[in-house]
Amino acid sequence: MNSLRWRAMVGQFKHQKTGVAALIVLAVFILAAIFAFLAPYDPNRIVVMDRLQGPSSAHWFGTDDYGRDYFARALYGGRVSLSVGFLSMMISVALGTAVGTVSGYFGGKIDNILMRLVDVLMSIPSFFLMLILNAYLRPGIGTIVFIIGILSWMSISRIVRAETLSVKQREYVLYAKVSGQSTFGIIMKHIIPSIMPTIIVSASMNIASSILMESSLSFLGLGIKQPNSSWGSMLNDAQGFISDAPYMAIFPGLFILLTVLSFNFLGDIFRVAFEPKASKR
Amino acid sequence: MTPACLGRRPVWEGNFLKSFILRRVLQAVPLLFFISLVSFALIKLAPGDPVLSFVTPNMGAEDVERIRQSLGLDKPVYIQYFLWLKNVLTGDFGYSLINHRPVLTMIAERIPATIGLMGTALVLSLIITVPLSMYAGSRKNRPVDRLLSLFSYIGISIPSFWFGILLIFWFSFKLHWLPSMGMRTVGSNSAWDIMKHGILPVMVLSFINISMYMRYIRSSTISEMEEDYVQIQYAYGSTRNTILWRHVFRNVLLPVVTILGMSLPELIAGAFITESVFSWPGMGSLGITSVSGLDYPVIMGITMLTSVMLVIGNLTADILYGVVDPRIKTAG
Numbered sequence: 237m238n239s240l241r242w243r244a245m246v247g248q249f250k251h252q253k254t255g256v257a258a259l260i261v262l263a264v265f266i267l268a269a270i271f272a273f274l275a276p277y278d279p280n281r282i283v284v285m286d287r288l289q290g291p292s293s294a295h296w297f298g299t300d301d302y303g304r305d306y307f308a309r310a311l312y313g314g315r316v317s318l319s320v321g322f323l324s325m326m327i328s329v330a331l332g333t334a335v336g337t338v339s340g341y342f343g344g345k346i347d348n349i350l351m352r353l354v355d356v357l358m359s360i361p362s363f364f365l366m367l368i369l370n371a372y373l374r375p376g377i378g379t380i381v382f383i384i385g386i387l388s389w390m391s392i393s394r395i396v397r398a399e400t401l402s403v404k405q406r407e408y409v410l411y412a413k414v415s416g417q418s419t420f421g422i423i424m425k426h427i428i429p430s431i432m433p434t435i436i437v438s439a440s441m442n443i444a445s446s447i448l449m450e451s452s453l454s455f456l457g458l459g460i461k462q463p464n465s466s467w468g469s470m471l472n473d474a475q476g477f478i479s480d481a482p483y484m485a486i487f488p489g490l491f492i493l494l495t496v497l498s499f500n501f502l503g504d505i506f507r508v509a510f511e512p513k514a515s516k517r
Numbered sequence: 518m519t520p521a522c523l524g525r526r527p528v529w530e531g532n533f534l535k536s537f538i539l540r541r542v543l544q545a546v547p548l549l550f551f552i553s554l555v556s557f558a559l560i561k562l563a564p565g566d567p568v569l570s571f572v573t574p575n576m577g578a579e580d581v582e583r584i585r586q587s588l589g590l591d592k593p594v595y596i597q598y599f600l601w602l603k604n605v606l607t608g609d610f611g612y613s614l615i616n617h618r619p620v621l622t623m624i625a626e627r628i629p630a631t632i633g634l635m636g637t638a639l640v641l642s643l644i645i646t647v648p649l650s651m652y653a654g655s656r657k658n659r660p661v662d663r664l665l666s667l668f669s670y671i672g673i674s675i676p677s678f679w680f681g682i683l684l685i686f687w688f689s690f691k692l693h694w695l696p697s698m699g700m701r702t703v704g705s706n707s708a709w710d711i712m713k714h715g716i717l718p719v720m721v722l723s724f725i726n727i728s729m730y731m732r733y734i735r736s737s738t739i740s741e742m743e744e745d746y747v748q749i750q751y752a753y754g755s756t757r758n759t760i761l762w763r764h765v766f767r768n769v770l771l772p773v774v775t776i777l778g779m780s781l782p783e784l785i786a787g788a789f790i791t792e793s794v795f796s797w798p799g800m801g802s803l804g805i806t807s808v809s810g811l812d813y814p815v816i817m818g819i820t821m822l823t824s825v826m827l828v829i830g831n832l833t834a835d836i837l838y839g840v841v842d843p844r845i846k847t848a849g
Contacts (some may be wrong), residue, residue, distance in 0.1 A: 248560075286792065313825050333718030340565060341572070352547065352551070355548055356548060356551040356552060356555065358821070359548060359552055359824045359827045359828055360552065360555060360820060360824045361782070361786055361820075361823050361824070361827070363789060364789065364804055364808075364819065364820065364823065365787075365820075367805070367808040368790070368807075368808060368816055368820070369810055371808050371809070372563060372564055373560065406821075427586075431572070444674065448674075451676050451678075452677075452678065452790050455676070455678045455790070456790070456793060456805060458808070468676070471676075471678065471679060473684070474682070475682060478682060478685060478686045478690060479690045481687070482686055485679070485683070485686065486683075487681070489676060489683070492676050492679065493671070493674055493675050493676065493679070496674040496675075496676075497612060497670060497671065497674040500670060500673060500674050501670065512726070
């Protein structure tokens with residue numbers, strides 16, 4: 237990323253307080269996830285005597301229906317939610333970038349085949365396809381990451397392809413071609429760096445939607461399962477105790493909302509910073 | 518605008534539109550073919566032997582083999598595919614593995630509840646979004662616009678099931694105003710009862726719809742406001758409101774066409790999560806139950822139906838776009 241773009245981005249952050257707020261929120265959640273082991277209680281320790289206690293100084297977020305400390309569970313749940321979001325984003329960005337650049341760079345038959353594949357995958361409601369694959373495969377965190385990653389790269393590949401089409405006409409790419417660089421080298425060294433801003437924007441938006449997908453799957457009881465928990469699966473548990481323990485539903489949901497909101501804000505700020513035209517909108 | 522284009526003939530008088538529609542329809546055919554392949558693969562790749570669901574303990578090996586033959590499972594895969602495709606095209610989607618009822622009947626039972634729910638949410642969202650986001654777009658970066666933008670950010674970021682739970686907590690458990698689940702109270706058959714059950718799910722769906730649509734319509738309003746015809750109207754002395762509602766409004770209807778096309782499949786497919794939070798007896802909850810019960814024929818039926826609706830929705834949006842906006846006819 238060159239310094240001009242970097243400066244544009246810093247300028248954009250100065251301009252928009254929401255961007256700074258988003259960064260702070262994400263930093264807090266990421267640190268909390270990393271240092272979850274510092275939590276005062278074991279997230280899986282069951283104390284039946286303490287079940288369904290409201291928030292107090294001993295249990296900041298109260299306790300759940302098994303008397304487990306809800307604060308510790310929220311920290312570990314955040315670890316799972318954020319890692320699933322991040323890892324599946326890596327898969328979809330890698331796939332989307334690979335398909336998009338290859339399709340855009342080679343054009344012709346390859347482009348046609350790959351883009352028809354994207355059309356087909358985009359014609360099947362992806363959330364339903366996720367549910368189906370999830371039912372076919374062995375449950376677990378790895379499966380969730382795989383399913384979300386492998387079914388949400390299509391829109392990225394379309395955007396990357398469009399960018400590649402314009403970048404490959406630039407002089408420095410033609411020059412690299414004439415000077416005998418390999419196709420792989422051109423894509424890696426010239427095309428991908430110049431479409432990096434687009435990739436970053438897509439990645440930020442994708443992480444937001446991946447976290448939402450994971451939480452929806454887990455909420456339906458089809459994603460993360462006991463003894464593991466994510467913010468989504470915590471909401472699945474909380475659903476049965478809404479009238480007795482509303483805090484059980486409020487905390488995890490609020491964390492999902494804040495995380496997803498922050499990634500969406502960041503995505504938009506990157507977009508505006510990288511495309512001067514977009515700032516008019 | 519040059520004076521020449523004032524006297525042009527409407528597009529639909531030419532052959533442009535006809536060939537445009539034909540081209541789009543032809544493009545959809547291979548797509549539908551591949552969708553059918555994927556749906557077929559979903560059944561073939563499903564874990565477990567489909568014959569086993571018909572087998573009872575007192576059957577011999579020959580009986581099992583006979584069932585296998587009668588289901589056509591002894592034939593090569595591509596023959597199986599064509600037999601399956603023939604059945605699907607004649608409306609035979611097979612039978613549910615769980616209650617052994619025809620898949621098509623099960624789907625048909627669910628569709629009215631889903632169309633009612635999704636249709637209400639769609640109409641309500643459009644009625645609210647269009648004026649609201651045009652207002653916001655015409656006052657770009659003013660406090661109103663910023664407030665509505667924040668609202669729309671929250672709407673696209675909020676987990677729909679969580680929003681549903683909060684509404685249930687507040688309106689059903691605290692205030693006791695509205696029922697929290699289902700579509701009817703047992704024994705009651707009035708339309709008002711169904712409406713009362715529908716209010717909360719419609720609120721969830723509309724909030725999310727409005728937030729998504731708002732971004733399209735707002736940005737389209739902003740770019741329209743920069744067009745020459747708006748400047749000319751200003752020069753003539755029209756007020757901003759007159760320009761907005763008399764001139765910009767008609768052009769802003771273009772993204773609405775896209776939105777309608779996007780929403781067509783949803784109208785039939787339903788909302789998996791919202792329907793399941795509120796136990797709304799529509800297609801979405803049928804989808805969830807069929808997946809949890811590994812009911813492959815139902816899963817396949819829903820996949821086929823919703824994907825075909827998605828293709829038809831995109832096609833309709835494309836064609837409508839060509840009809841409403843003459844600039845599109847030559848492109849694509």
